Amino acid sequence: MNDLDRVIHEPARLLIVALLASVKESDFLWLQKESALTKGNLSSHLGKLEEAGYVEVEKSFRGKIPLTVLRLTAGGRTAFAEYKRQMNGLLGKAGA
């Protein structure tokens, strides 16, 4: 259990990573609606994921509207795959 990636293991961040892993990229609004997290909470978790190198944040403008596009980095995808592998292993042991 100690080997689990603590950055991903937190439930809200796991939700964010799982959502981003299932798409190519999304904007902040889509992620906020799907995760049902508040703006502040989502921003804070995204900051931690960005710091860990798991999420890439691209800020731009669509016309005059600011647009924040988010995507999982290659490292983020690998870390998420590893996390799932470890969790499956743990659940397998618990079920045995």
Next chain:
Amino acid sequence: MTQYPNLKEIEGRPMRSWNMDGLQEMIMGILWILWGGLWLLGQELPKGKLYQAYWLVVPAMLALSGFAGNWVVRRLKERVTFPRSGYVALREPTRQERLGTALLAIVVAAILAIVVLRTRTEGVAHLITPVVGVILSLAFVVASLKQRAPHFLVLAGVALALGIAFGALHTGWESLNWLFVVLGVVAAVSGAIRLSRFVREHGVPVEGA
């Protein structure tokens, strides 16, 4: 928040979110109306130069209509959907998924080829509508299960019922065209209803993303 997310359920969300606005369904329905309608119209034309020109242009146009449909869906999403529910780009299919789709297409094509080769010409014409009805129905069932979208089951039922009903008329290839026209109308209306509900329920946020 202490509850752990259901990862399996999350995997299906992007596709569900992509189809929530009914746009894909509506454009697909319009394309089917065009396919069936233009084919029916062509058969009614008197033989001559117009007939030849029609059959030279229309099949090529219909073959390209799928790409045009995708382009229209993307443009409409940018204007209607993304400002309301957020922008999302679906994941590219993995090599395994591409192989699976190609394999499925080959199996379906092989089954259709066997049906065509083993049946006499008039037999094929009478069988094609129910067979296409069953294939479309199965495609809707798979889409419904994968995206947890129960309304696709209604379209699956409609496709199956129409395939059997038009097939029973024994009007040959004309039945297939009518199947596309009527199923297209059902899909376009269902998509339009979903789109209007989506627009009503999702306002454009005052602030940008």
